Amino acid sequence: MPKAIELIVDGYVSLNDRRALDDLRMQRRKLAVDLKARTGFDCRTTIQQIEEDIIVIEAGLAQLDGAATT
Template sequence: MPNAIELIVNGYVRLNDRAALDDLRMQRRKLAVDLKARTGFDCRATLQEIEEDIIVIEIGLAQLDGAATT
């Protein structure tokens, strides 16, 4: 069963909404930077999930790029 980010990305890919995917990726990157700056908290598991989300988003962007070249 796909997780939430995969469903969201698949929806944006079907809608051909590159801007929404770019915004989602930037939001995840900003969140990762903010969490890495935190001290006194163990955010490794959350950071791992965010990195995995970014990978899924980038796969969606690559699908849009592939669709544009065909």
Template sequence: MPKAIELIVDGYVRLNDRIALDDLRIQRRKLAVDLKARTGFDCRTTIQQIEEDIIVIEAGLAQLDDAAKPNRPQSL
């Protein structure tokens, strides 16, 4: 079963919404930084999940990059 972030990213990719994906990545990065700065709590599992989310988001952004590239005819 796909994780929620995969479904969200897939939806943004289908809508070609780069801005929403960038915003989502920025939000996750800020959250990871905040959690890493915390003391007195073990946030390793949460940080790992957030970093996995960022990987999924970046894969979605890469899909949009690939789709935006012009198709060049292959040379013979």
């Protein structure tokens, strides 16, 4: 079963909405930075999930880049 982020990214790719994907990636990056700065909490699992989300988002952006060149 696809993860929610994969469905969201697929939707934005099908709509050719690069801005939404860029915004989503920036939000995830900011969240990861904020969590890494926290002390007293073990956020490693959450940070790992966010980093995996960023990989999926960047794959969607790459798809849009590939579609633009063809």
